[in-house]
Amino acid sequence: MSTPQELVACVEKLASLPAVYHRIRDLLDDPDSSVLELAEAVSGDAAITARVLRVVNSVLYGFPGKVETVSRAVNLMGMQQIHDLVLSTLVVAAFNGIRPARMHMGRFWSDSVFRGLVARAAARRLGMGDPERMFVEGLLADIGHLVMFQVAPEPSAAALESAARDKEPIQDAEARIVGCNFAEVGAALASAWRLPGGFAKAIGAQLMPALAGPHVNEAALLHLANQVLATREHDTPDEAALALLDPLSVAMLELEPAQIADIRAEAEEGLGAVIALFFPAQGGN
Numbered sequence: 001m002s003t004p005q006e007l008v009a010c011v012e013k014l015a016s017l018p019a020v021y022h023r024i025r026d027l028l029d030d031p032d033s034s035v036l037e038l039a040e041a042v043s044g045d046a047a048i049t050a051r052v053l054r055v056v057n058s059v060l061y062g063f064p065g066k067v068e069t070v071s072r073a074v075n076l077m078g079m080q081q082i083h084d085l086v087l088s089t090l091v092v093a094a095f096n097g098i099r100p101a102r103m104h105m106g107r108f109w110s111d112s113v114f115r116g117l118v119a120r121a122a123a124r125r126l127g128m129g130d131p132e133r134m135f136v137e138g139l140l141a142d143i144g145h146l147v148m149f150q151v152a153p154e155p156s157a158a159a160l161e162s163a164a165r166d167k168e169p170i171q172d173a174e175a176r177i178v179g180c181n182f183a184e185v186g187a188a189l190a191s192a193w194r195l196p197g198g199f200a201k202a203i204g205a206q207l208m209p210a211l212a213g214p215h216v217n218e219a220a221l222l223h224l225a226n227q228v229l230a231t232r233e234h235d236t237p238d239e240a241a242l243a244l245l246d247p248l249s250v251a252m253l254e255l256e257p258a259q260i261a262d263i264r265a266e267a268e269e270g271l272g273a274v275i276a277l278f279f280p281a282q283g284g285n
Contacts, residue, residue: 008185023041025196042082043070047093080133088278102156113139113275115141142182143186147189220248221253239257241264
């Protein structure tokens with residue numbers, strides 16, 4: 001049996017965020033920092049600059065005209081959104097070489113991008129939270145499973161099999177067999193990586209949004225994104241997703257099946273392009 005912190009301590013030796021991210025975090029936390037300083041910090045790393053500009057010029061943002069410099073990207077998007085964009089590209093890069101034997105990495109990242117797009121579309125259509133922040137939180141929401149299957153593959157696989165066999169919630173099977181669930185591990189990784197506090201709270205409470213405190217809206221949007229993903233192959237996916245939501249999320253989000261259908265359609269429409277954007281060499285696999 002393992003704690004979230006024990007699992008994260010093991011994977012941190014294999015995947016960590018580079019120093020440039022922590023420099024960006026420090027600038028964001030400093031009320032006296034400037035747009036120019038942030039642009040210089042990002043531009044100091046050629047690989048990160050290339051990834052940021054590729055994403056900024058993609059259909060994900062749809063800016064008119066080509067954005068050719070990081071400083072223009074910061075001016076267009078703001079410091080917070082550039083931070084979130086850098087974070088999303090760095091997390092994908094950090095785990096790029098980690099391929100747990102019992103995980104299909106192409107499917108994992110495809111599902112993660114889809115979840116991020118659902119969270120983004122939901123935030124935008126429901127007028128809740130920052131859509132770009134929600135994309136990143138959705139992208140990272142299942143990162144706990146990547147840690148678990150890398151560090152504790154046997155008990156994690158046993159929990160997955162038990163949940164499927166006995167129709168038990170995966171988080172219950174994981175708590176019983178592994179000692180913690182994927183949301184707790186994801187929150188522990190967010191804390192260990194010094195991500196903004198809202199990330200850890202929302203990711204940790206995605207199964208029960210009421211536990212997220214001031215970040216309950218973000219947790220509820222992640223909870224919704226999980227159900228939209230889980231019912232993707234269902235005969236009546238939107239009604240099924242609504243039925244799976246916890247009562248608090250239903251009340252907070254004031255959802256109807258038609259709204260879920262619109263959110264799902266928006267996410268599906270952009271999925272292929274965004275996967276290719278984040279995984280150009282693999283074609284999304």
